[in-house]
Amino acid sequence: VTESRGILESIQRFSLLPTYLPVTYRIHNADVSFFLKEANQDIMRNSSLQSRVESFLIYKSKSPPVLNASYGPFSVEQVVPQDLMLSSNPFGSTNKFTYNWKLQAYIMSSKIYLSKPRVQVLFYIVGRDWDEYSPAERLPCLRVFAFRETREVRGSCRLHGDLGLCVAQLELLPSWFSPPTVVAGRKKQLGRSEGSPVELYYSIQAGDERGECAKEDARKSNGIRLGLNDIDESGPPLQRIGSVFLYQTHAAPSLTEMRLDNNIVIQYAPKTVRQGDILTFLVSVAKNSTEDQFTLRAKVKKGVNVFSVRASSPYFWDIQESVDSTGKYAPAVVVCQRKSAAENSAEGPASEIMQIDFEIEDLTDLPETQLITWQVEYPGDTTSDLGISKIYVSQKDLVGVLPLAMEAEILNTAVLTGKTVAVPVRVVSVEDDGTVTDLVESVECSSSDEDVIKVSDRCDYVFVNGKEMKGKVNVIVNFTYQHLSAPLEMTVWIPRLPLQIEVSDTELNQIKGWRVPIISNKRPARDSEEEDEEERRGRGCTLQYQHATVRVLTQFVAEPPEPGAQLHYLLGSDWQLDITDLVRDFMQVEEPRIARLQEGQVLVGLELGMTTIQILSPLSDAILAEKTVTVLDEKVTITDLGVQLVTGLSLSLQLSPGSNRAIFATAVAQELLQSPKQEAAISCWIQFSDGSVMPLDIYDSKDFSLSATFLDEKVVSIHHDPKYKWPVIAAETEGQGALVKVEMVISESCQKSKRKSILAVGSGSVKVKFGQSDGNP
Numbered sequence: 214v215t216e217s218r219g220i221l222e223s224i225q226r227f228s229l230l231p232t233y234l235p236v237t238y239r240i241h242n243a244d245v246s247f248f249l250k251e252a253n254q255d256i257m258r259n260s261s262l263q264s265r266v267e268s269f270l271i272y273k274s275k276s277p278p279v280l281n282a283s284y285g286p287f288s289v290e291q292v293v294p295q296d297l298m299l300s301s302n303p304f305g306s307t308n309k310f311t312y313n314w315k316l317q318a319y320i321m322s323s324k325i326y327l328s329k330p331r332v333q334v335l336f337y338i339v340g341r342d343w344d345e346y347s348p349a350e351r352l353p354c355l356r357v358f359a360f361r362e363t364r365e366v367r368g369s370c371r372l373h374g375d376l377g378l379c380v381a382q383l384e385l386l387p388s389w390f391s392p393p394t395v396v397a398g399r400k401k402q403l404g405r406s407e408g409s410p411v412e413l414y415y416s417i418q419a420g421d422e423r424g425e426c427a428k429e430d431a432r433k434s435n436g437i438r439l440g441l442n443d444i445d446e447s448g449p450p451l452q453r454i455g456s457v458f459l460y461q462t463h464a465a466p467s468l469t470e471m472r473l474d475n476n477i478v479i480q481y482a483p484k485t486v487r488q489g490d491i492l493t494f495l496v497s498v499a500k501n502s503t504e505d506q507f508t509l510r511a512k513v514k515k516g517v518n519v520f521s522v523r524a525s526s527p528y529f530w531d532i533q534e535s536v537d538s539t540g541k542y543a544p545a546v547v548v549c550q551r552k553s554a555a556e557n558s559a560e561g562p563a564s565e566i567m568q569i570d571f572e573i574e575d576l577t578d579l580p581e582t583q584l585i586t587w588q589v590e591y592p593g594d595t596t597s598d599l600g601i602s603k604i605y606v607s608q609k610d611l612v613g614v615l616p617l618a619m620e621a622e623i624l625n626t627a628v629l630t631g632k633t634v635a636v637p638v639r640v641v642s643v644e645d646d647g648t649v650t651d652l653v654e655s656v657e658c659s660s661s662d663e664d665v666i667k668v669s670d671r672c673d674y675v676f677v678n679g680k681e682m683k684g685k686v687n688v689i690v691n692f693t694y695q696h697l698s699a700p701l702e703m704t705v706w707i708p709r710l711p712l713q714i715e716v717s718d719t720e721l722n723q724i725k726g727w728r729v730p731i732i733s734n735k736r737p738a739r740d741s742e743e744e745d746e747e748e749r750r751g752r753g754c755t756l757q758y759q760h761a762t763v764r765v766l767t768q769f770v771a772e773p774p775e776p777g778a779q780l781h782y783l784l785g786s787d788w789q790l791d792i793t794d795l796v797r798d799f800m801q802v803e804e805p806r807i808a809r810l811q812e813g814q815v816l817v818g819l820e821l822g823m824t825t826i827q828i829l830s831p832l833s834d835a836i837l838a839e840k841t842v843t844v845l846d847e848k849v850t851i852t853d854l855g856v857q858l859v860t861g862l863s864l865s866l867q868l869s870p871g872s873n874r875a876i877f878a879t880a881v882a883q884e885l886l887q888s889p890k891q892e893a894a895i896s897c898w899i900q901f902s903d904g905s906v907m908p909l910d911i912y913d914s915k916d917f918s919l920s921a922t923f924l925d926e927k928v929v930s931i932h933h934d935p936k937y938k939w940p941v942i943a944a945e946t947e948g949q950g951a952l953v954k955v956e957m958v959i960s961e962s963c964q965k966s967k968r969k970s971i972l973a974v975g976s977g978s979v980k981v982k983f984g985q986s987d988g989n990p
Contacts, residue, residue: 232898233259234857235908236284236880238267243278245624246271247790249875250715250766262857262898264881268869270784271298271876272624275342276310282864282880285894285937289862289880297868297876309350313340315621316355318415318454321380321613321643324408327461330385332359333612334413334454335643336370338377339621343637346375351419354426357381358414358451361389369426376617376639380647385411390459408458414451468495469696474597476502477509477589478563483696485607488575491520492604494585497563498530504551504591508535511545511569512586516579517604519545520570528552530566545569571604579606581655582695605695610645614652616692616701617641618675623666624769624783625707627679629795631831635676638668638701640692652694661689665705675703679832683707684771686781706769706783712796712838713789714826718761718905719841721808721818725848727972728754728963729916754963758818758844759901760911763810765793765800765828765838784872796837799829807844815911818844854975855898855906856955858942860886886929886944886981893929893942893979895921895955909957914938916960917972924952928981944981953977 240246249268258266271278271293281290298312321333336355352372359366366386370379389411418426466482473479480495496509513519518541524532535546549566571585587600620636627634640652658672664682668675668690675690684707689700731753766789771781782788797813804824809817816826821844828838861883869875886893897909897919921931921940928948934941942953957973964970 231260232262232855232906232908233265234261234263234284234859234880234882234896235910236265236282236862238265238269238878238880239281239283240269240271241279241281241290242276243271243274245273246278247792249784250789250791251869251871251875252787252789262855262882262896263884264879266877266879268875268877270790270874271312274298274310274312275345280864280866280878282862282878284859284862284880284882284896285939286892286941287859287862287894289864291864291866293866293876297866298874309341311341313620315339316417317621319615320413320455320457323455323457325385325411325457325459326463327387327390327459328463330387330390330459331645332357332368332383332385332411332413332457333643333647334368334381334383334415335615335641335649336372336379336381336415337617338372339618341377341619343375343619343639346377352377353417353419355379355381356416356418356426357383357454358416359383359385359457360412360414361385361409364389371426376641378617378641378649380643380649381415382647385459390461408460410456410458412456413454415454416449416451418449471587471600471602473587473589473600475499476504477507477597479587479600479602481602485605485609485611485695486573487608488573488579488606490573492571492573494569494571494602495525495565496567496569497565499563506548506550506592508590509545509547509549510588510590511547513542513544513571514584515542516574516576516606517571517583517585518542518574520572522547523568523570525565525567529564532567573604573606581606603695607695609642609648609650611695611697612643612645614640614642614692614694614697614699616658616690616699618701618703622704622706623675623677625677625679625681625684625705626792626795627677628681628708628710629679629712629792629799629831629837631679633676633678635669635674636703637674638672638690638692640672640694642694642697655694657693659691661691666690666703675701677705681705681707684769685774686771687774704771706771708767708792709770710767710837712792712828713766714828714838714840715764715766716761716816716826716840716842717763717907718759719843720903721759721761721816721842721844722847722849722901722903723756723758723818723845724901724972725756725850726959726970727757727851727917728959728965728970729757729913730960730962731755756848757912757916759849759905760818760907761816761842762907762911763793763814763816763826764791765796765813766790767792784874788872788875796828799831799837801827801829803827808842816842820844821846849901849903851899851957851973852902853900854955854957854973855900856953856975856977857882857896858884858893858953858977858979859896860884860891860893860979884979886979888983889944889946891944893944894937895919895939895942895953895977897955897957897975899957899973918958918960920956920958922954922956924954929953929979942979944983946981947983948981953979 247270249270278293279290317337317339319335334357354371357368366383368381368383370381372379468480469483471479476499478497486492522534529552531550533548535548583604585602589597616638618636618638623634623636640656642650642652656672658668660666660668665685665688666675684705686704687702688705691700768789769783793813800813802808802810802824807820807822807824823843826840827836830837859882863881865879867877869877898906899909900906919939923929927946930943930945931940955975956971959970
């Protein structure tokens with residue numbers, strides 16, 4: 214009875230302390246994952262010797278992750294269910310693990326004209342590994358819907374190829390380009406320049422047996438139906454893409470401007486031209502120019518010839534072509550003279566004085582890029598700098614280019630590890646007929662902020678190398694091909710500095726009575742004659758110092774796209790990520806004689822003094838974090854030993870109520886021996902007189918030993934297996950509540966006498982009930 218009361222009291226005392234079952238958790242099969250700490254929650258969730266609750270994040274994974282929990286000889290693992298990682302899986306039809314997959318939609322042009330009433334939307338899967346593409350992979354179909362008042366137009370395409378992309382095309386009705394019907398009560402009419410808006414939506418659906426998209430029936434084969442009210446409610450949900458704007462007529466094309474000097478400006482409409490096309494360049498004189506005479510030279514090479522020169526302001530300027538040189542590729546040499554009666558009355562900053570037409574020749578080996586070199590000469594041999602116009606020749610009718618990244622965001626761990634993190638990028642062009650081409654050559658690119666993200670010289674990947682200063686949501690990397698350009702938006706998360714070093718006990722005391730062997734190369738002092746045998750036996754030993762657990766935490770953050778808004782957090786401001794494994798190689802104790810770190814996770818006191826745990830930058834002499842720890846000469850005693858017997862482990866997973874991405878794991882020690890010779894392991898915590906508690910597992914097993922005895926030795930037996938550091942208990946016969954007494958004894962080499970130096974005594978119980986499960990005691 215007394216023993217039972219002692220066990221109960223010990224369990225109650227330890228249940229009020231921040232204790233847990235010291236299982237080791239490991240995550241397998243995930244590319245990037247982290248254990249987590251939620252603010253103010255650890256002690257609430259962990260205050261039992263029998264269980265351990267740990268939260269974790271699967272950040273990136275190509276296959277179903279597995280969580281393993283182990284303690285001593287016992288191990289249990291569970292596949293993390295996909296429903297805990299995904300709120301919904303739109304790619305249900307594919308046979309791949311789609312945890313990181315997200316569908317991106319790009320409207321190729323938001324301005325649609327009556328002369329070409331076609332909408333093009335490119336879809337692709339971000340987060341899918343391009344290298345693991347299989348031709349047998351079945352990707353889903355996409356249906357695109359355009360709504361205008363009560364009418365609807367549909368289009369579809371099927372994702373395919375290594376990039377997992379497709380282009381859906383919709384032909385809009387001519388009647389949609391008329392001004393919208395005025396709704397009663399609405400007075401505002403859309404301005405002619407605004408265009409009429411049309412909303413675009415899409416839905417995902419599986420293809421048929423051959424992977425083809427389902428066809429409309431004959432009644433609806435033109436793809437035109439009634440509006441939103443006619444949508445099948447039982448079908449897949451519609452996702453909004455965005456809006457396009459309809460115009461009856463083309464606006465004047467925007468012109469690219471090139472200044473040769475303060476006087477002369479060259480303008481042209483950038484576009485891809487075909488062989489045989491005529492391209493017109495406008496030449497203007499700055500309104501404030503005082504020059505009355507100049508000569509303009511335009512040099513061309515094989516593939517382009519000067520077609521004609523036309524005066525735009527013959528009343529004000531005399532334009533004369535020079536015949537200095539002849540031949541098919543002779544430069545245009547134009548002498549310009551202001552007429553004496555001319556007064557510059559034109560509006561705007563410059564006055565157009567002439568137009569020069571260039572013809573693109575129809576040659577079989579015509580280079581894709583043609584150059585026109587411009588220069589102005591003034592009387593007195595003064596010349597301007599050279600100006601170069603690029604003409605892009607192609608038989609393809611390009612609508613636009615798009616940079617596609619394999620991931621939507623980058624986690625900048627390079628700041629912590631010094632290892633570059635890169636995301637592949639492919640730039641594709643889209644033609645008028647929907648053809649998509651992978652562009653390998655002639656792509657140019659630049660990062661809008663290299664303190665956040667960088668881009669490779671060949672424009673084939675974006676990366677961070679650890680020298681970045683900040684993270685950002687939707688940072689832009691610009692890509693250009695010929696006259697077309699497009700931005701790539703990426704979110705970059707960066708660890709918040711300084712990092713947080715969490716130490717379970719920052720003041721380490723000597724432990725009274727716990728002597729451990731001195732690890733030293735020094736020869737011991739010569740025995741004195743007065744020294745008795747007891748002192749001689751313990752002379753090569755010193756008092757043990759307390760140990761503490763260490764972990765490193767941080768938050769990954771990104772600045773908002775608009776200045777002044779709140780900082781974005783990867784999981785939320787209440788969550789920190791455990792990055793101990795990433796920075797372990799860069800952790801050190803500033804004064805290693807005072808304390809040392811074991812595998813970056815356990816701090817061991819060695820000698821009196823104060824020092825700091827530091828985390829060094831792998832790329833510079835910066836210190837990413839510091840934590841002060843003190844080793845004291847005040848002695849503490851072990852006041853209690855908490856004992857938990859473990860016959861096996863159970864593991865359960867659930868979604869965190871505090872975050873839709875964090876997952877809780879709970880490992881529980883089973884306490885029932887259900888069959889003869891089944892074994893149980895011992896788990897122990899020690900409590901000190903300063904109030905701190907610590908799992909015994911963090912101390913070196915060579916510095917102490919555990920012995921266990923049972924009141925009823927018929928029920929269980931105890932043996933020492935060399936594979937395990939502590940005694941193992943085995944079931945012999947049935948019995949309820951078998952009591953075990955555990956003694957913690959200092960190592961034999963430091964015993965001062967033949968009588969054992971017992972540091973602490975604890976007790977626990979185990980149930981032996983053959984054929985019964987832990988859930989049904």
